[in-house]
Each structure stands twice: as structure tokens, then as C-alpha cells.
Amino acid sequence: MEGYKRILFIGIIVIALGVIFSTTLSDKLGSLGIVFIAIGGLLFIASTSRKKKEEDEARKKPANKIG
Numbered sequence: 001m002e003g004y005k006r007i008l009f010i011g012i013i014v015i016a017l018g019v020i021f022s023t024t025l026s027d028k029l030g031s032l033g034i035v036f037i038a039i040g041g042l043l044f045i046a047s048t049s050r051k052k053k054e055e056d057e058a059r060k061k062p063a064n065k066i067g
Helices: 003-023 026-060
Strands: none
């Protein structure tokens, strides 16, 4: 799996855990849920940034033409 996809999926999982912690377990883990949502959002942003960077590098590379 590509690097940015792995980070994206981890970010989505962390956000989901944060939502679970902040809603269903709000009396004990509510503030931890907010932290998980924030960390998941940062991972999500980092993965989209990495994807854009990889796409830009792929466009800049010249295509090898045979013949």
C-alpha cells in the first residue's frame, strides 16, 4: 500500500475512535476523544499533502519514450 493511503486510513481510524470516545464514553474518555479527533485530522491533512506532493513529482518526471 502506498504511503499516503496508509496514513489516510490510520487517520480515519483515529478519527472514528475519537468520535466513539467523545460520544459513547464521554463521561470517562471525552477529552481523549477530542484529542484523537485532532490527531486524526492532522494525519488526514498530512496524507493529502503527501499525495499532492507525490502527484506533482510524477508530473515533473519526463516520460521515457521508446523509439
